[in-house]
Amino acid sequence: MGDPGGTDYAVSAEFYDLLQAEPDRRRAERWFAGAAGRARHGIVDFGAGTGIVTRVLLESSGVPVHAVEPAPAMRTVLMSRAAAFGADRRARLTVHPGRAEDAGLEAVADLAVAANVVGCVEPAARRALWRAAARALVPGGVLLFDPPPVGLPDGIEALEGLGPVRMGADSYLADVTRVPDRGVLRMVFDYRVERAGLAVRGAREEFPVWPAEPAVLVAEAAQAGLELVAAPHPDLLAARRPHG
Incomplete structure (x- = not known):
C-alpha cells in the first residue's frame, strides 16, 4: 500500500502489483470486507497505494469511498486500476492526491482503513494521521489499522522473498x-x-518503518480524539471517534 507521509515508491510501483497484489487482496478481504459491508455513510482508505484495498472496499460496500494517496507513482497505478472498475464503482470513488491531513475530509465516513501505513510514517506524520482520521469519521466511526512493530530486531533479518512471478520470458522476484x-x-x-x-x-x-509500543499508539490516538476499541481481526487495531 501507499504512504500518507509521501514516500515516492518510484522504484517499487513498477513491481508492486505483480509481486504483491494477490496476497494484499486476500488480506484486505480478511481485514476489511466485513466492516466495509456494514458501512452506511462512507469509507476512507488512507495510503491507498495502487488501489488493491480500495477495490475490495468498493466491491464490499455501496457507499462513497475516498482513496488518499500522495505518492505519484502509486497513484498512477491506482488511477489505471480505477479506469477498469466500471462506471458505477467509479461514481463512488474520489481520489485525493495529498497527505492524509491535506485531504480536507470532514465527517465523510463511518469507516476508515490504513493498511501497511501506520508504521511507515514518522511519528509526527502518524499523529497527523490520527487527527485526519478523527476529522474524517462521523461520531461512532472506526479506523482499522495494522500496528507497527513494537521494537527492532537484534540484527539484519532476511524475510521471505516475493515471487518469482513469470511474465513472458522473464521471471520477477x-x-x-x-x-x-x-x-x-x-x-x-x-x-x-x-x-x-x-x-x-x-x-x-x-x-523506513518506525516501531511504536501499543501504549504510545493509545496515547496519540486519544490526544486526537480517538479511543481504541476491539478490532474485528486479531492482526488489526481499531480506534473509534466517540459519540458526543
Missing part, C-alpha cells in the same frame, strides 16, 4: 531484508528480473 538503523527499521527491497536463469536487471528501494 524480490529479496526483502529488515535492517535496524538508529531506532528505525529499514525495509530493503531488492528487485530482480531474470531470463533463462540470468539477471536482466535489478533495482532497490528502501522504506
Whole structure:
C-alpha cells in the first residue's frame, strides 16, 4: 500500500502489483470486507497505494469511498486500476492526491482503513494521521489499522522473498531484508528480473518503518480524539471517534 507521509515508491510501483497484489487482496478481504459491508455513510482508505484495498472496499460496500494517496507513482497505478472498475464503482470513488491531513475530509465516513501505513510514517506524520482520521469519521466511526512493530530486531533479518512471478520470458522476484538503523527499521527491497536463469536487471528501494509500543499508539490516538476499541481481526487495531 501507499504512504500518507509521501514516500515516492518510484522504484517499487513498477513491481508492486505483480509481486504483491494477490496476497494484499486476500488480506484486505480478511481485514476489511466485513466492516466495509456494514458501512452506511462512507469509507476512507488512507495510503491507498495502487488501489488493491480500495477495490475490495468498493466491491464490499455501496457507499462513497475516498482513496488518499500522495505518492505519484502509486497513484498512477491506482488511477489505471480505477479506469477498469466500471462506471458505477467509479461514481463512488474520489481520489485525493495529498497527505492524509491535506485531504480536507470532514465527517465523510463511518469507516476508515490504513493498511501497511501506520508504521511507515514518522511519528509526527502518524499523529497527523490520527487527527485526519478523527476529522474524517462521523461520531461512532472506526479506523482499522495494522500496528507497527513494537521494537527492532537484534540484527539484519532476511524475510521471505516475493515471487518469482513469470511474465513472458522473464521471471520477477524480490529479496526483502529488515535492517535496524538508529531506532528505525529499514525495509530493503531488492528487485530482480531474470531470463533463462540470468539477471536482466535489478533495482532497490528502501522504506523506513518506525516501531511504536501499543501504549504510545493509545496515547496519540486519544490526544486526537480517538479511543481504541476491539478490532474485528486479531492482526488489526481499531480506534473509534466517540459519540458526543
